[in-house]
Amino acid sequence: MTRNSDIRHANASLISIANEIPSKVVPSSYFEDELSDTYKRLGLPKGLLERLAGIKERRAWPEGMHFENGAVAAAEKAIARAGIDKDQIGLIINASVTRDNLEPAVAVGIHDRLGLPRHALDFDITNACLGFVNAITVASSMIDAGAIKYALIVSGEDPSPWHRTALRILNNPETTRDDVLAQFASLTLGSGAAAAIIGPTDLHPDAHKIVGTVSRAGTEHRDLCIGGEADQGMNTDAAGLLKHGLQLVAEAWKEAQENGWDWSNMDSIVTHQVSNAHTNAIIEAVDLDRSKLPLTFPVWGNVASAALPMTLAEEAAGYSKGDRILCLGVGSGLNTALMEIIW
Numbered sequence: 001m002t003r004n005s006d007i008r009h010a011n012a013s014l015i016s017i018a019n020e021i022p023s024k025v026v027p028s029s030y031f032e033d034e035l036s037d038t039y040k041r042l043g044l045p046k047g048l049l050e051r052l053a054g055i056k057e058r059r060a061w062p063e064g065m066h067f068e069n070g071a072v073a074a075a076e077k078a079i080a081r082a083g084i085d086k087d088q089i090g091l092i093i094n095a096s097v098t099r100d101n102l103e104p105a106v107a108v109g110i111h112d113r114l115g116l117p118r119h120a121l122d123f124d125i126t127n128a129c130l131g132f133v134n135a136i137t138v139a140s141s142m143i144d145a146g147a148i149k150y151a152l153i154v155s156g157e158d159p160s161p162w163h164r165t166a167l168r169i170l171n172n173p174e175t176t177r178d179d180v181l182a183q184f185a186s187l188t189l190g191s192g193a194a195a196a197i198i199g200p201t202d203l204h205p206d207a208h209k210i211v212g213t214v215s216r217a218g219t220e221h222r223d224l225c226i227g228g229e230a231d232q233g234m235n236t237d238a239a240g241l242l243k244h245g246l247q248l249v250a251e252a253w254k255e256a257q258e259n260g261w262d263w264s265n266m267d268s269i270v271t272h273q274v275s276n277a278h279t280n281a282i283i284e285a286v287d288l289d290r291s292k293l294p295l296t297f298p299v300w301g302n303v304a305s306a307a308l309p310m311t312l313a314e315e316a317a318g319y320s321k322g323d324r325i326l327c328l329g330v331g332s333g334l335n336t337a338l339m340e341i342i343w
Contacts, residue, residue: 004255008212012140013201014341015084015150015208018077019310020070020193021300022059031187034167042177049187054276058190058301061158067098068106070193071156072113078152079114082197086114089197090148091121091139095131096155097227097304099124110154121148128225128331129272130215131155131305132194133339137213139198151198155306159189165233185225185236188275190301194309206321211340214261216252218244218334225332242278245330246285252336253286263326263340266292268315272329273297273307282328319343 028049032039039046050056061070071094079086092114094107111122125135132155139151166186170179201209224241227234256263269292271282279297283290296311303310308329319325323343330336 003216004252004259005215006212006256006259007137007141009140009210010144011201012143012198012210013204013207014136014210015197015199015204016078016081017196017309017313017316018074018081018194019306019313020074020077020156021310022061022065022070022191024060024062025057026060026190027057028055028187031163031167035170038170038175038180042175042180044177044180052184052275052277053188054298055188055301056298058188058299060160060191067096067156067158067191067193068109068113069156070191071096071106071110071154071195074156074193074195075110075114075152075154078195078197082150082199084150084197084199087117089116089120089150089152091142091151092116093135093139093151093153094124094155095126095135095153095305096124096157097126097128097131098157098159107154116152127335128333129302129304129307130329130331130335130337132309133213133327133329133337136196136198136210136339137337140210143198143200149200152195153198153309154193154195155304155309156193157304157306158191159186159304160191162186162189162227162234169233181238182235183233185238185302186234188297188302190303192300192303192306192310194306194313196309208325209342211342213337213339214252214256215335215337216248216255218248218336221334224334227332241332241334242281245334245336246281248334248336249282249328249330250285252338256338261340263338265324266326267323267343268319269293269326269328270308270312270315272331273300273311274302
């Protein structure tokens with residue numbers, strides 16, 4: 001019995017992709033300076049974030065800039081690069097983890113600020129760090145079905161409220177080493193935004209064909225990483241997340257090969273950006289060629305759902321027509337997704 005979701009597309013392509021990189025740089029040393037008393041009390045060495053995660057710095061939106069501004073800026077770039085009119089867009093999906101309110105959807109505000117047409121559907125897809133890939137799959141399926149012609153996918157992330165909560169929790173005099181481990185992942189997060197236009201291949205033969213997506217759920221591990229409201233923060237079992245996430249990827253990969261997918265000779269493998277440990281473990285789990293994995297987490301951190309598309313946008317200029325690109329991610333839940341694109 002098949003356990004993967006296996007969706008293949010007939011007429012969907014990535015027309016354009018863009019990122020918006022915040023101007024403010026936040027070095028990992030900033031967090032360790034803020035936690036100097038806690039580190040000293042617990043006997044923790046300085047440079048822990050950079051040594052363990054490989055993250056030297058991450059970005060933050062400058063004062064007065066909202067994550068939605070970043071999403072709008074990335075969307076304007078993607079629309080301009082696609083060379084289409086906004087009136088042609090039939091769907092906008094926001095895929096960000098970040099949100100100010102439970103309702104309305106973040107997509108509503110972006111739809112309004114971009115001046116998209118009233119016929120354009122607008123809603124959010126939230127699935128931790130896999131939201132953007134999931135949104136591309138949904139949009140591509142709707143294009144294949146003839147329901148829409150063009151879709152805009154956006155994500156804007158801002159983990160600064162979680163940063164503040166993590167610092168507050170960790171500066172408590174009763175904080176333990178276990179508390180530091182539980183909050184560690186929060187301090188690896190960074191801000192940024194990405195956007196993509198998906199459209200029909202037959203109208204854009206020179207665009208980048210979305211071949212399809214393989215995904216797999218491991219929802220029995222749903223408690224390994226839980227992000228709550230800003231004042232609750234995010235608690236992560238990093239070891240459990242890594243162990244079970246890798247197992248999920250390996251299982252999905254093995255079954256995909258059995259079902260006719262061949263990813264042994266990809267030209268680029270764009271993974272969700274997390275840390276050194278995560279990257280090294282993924283490489284080992286499915287025997288990837290390290291030289292084909294671009295890394296942005298050392299300077300951007302983990303930008304949640306925007307991390308993978310931001311990295312893809314950064315690498316896009318170096319790809320050649322016909323290159324095979326594999327997008328691979330694991331998100332809290334647990335879920336994994338692998339999407340193939342022919343450039």
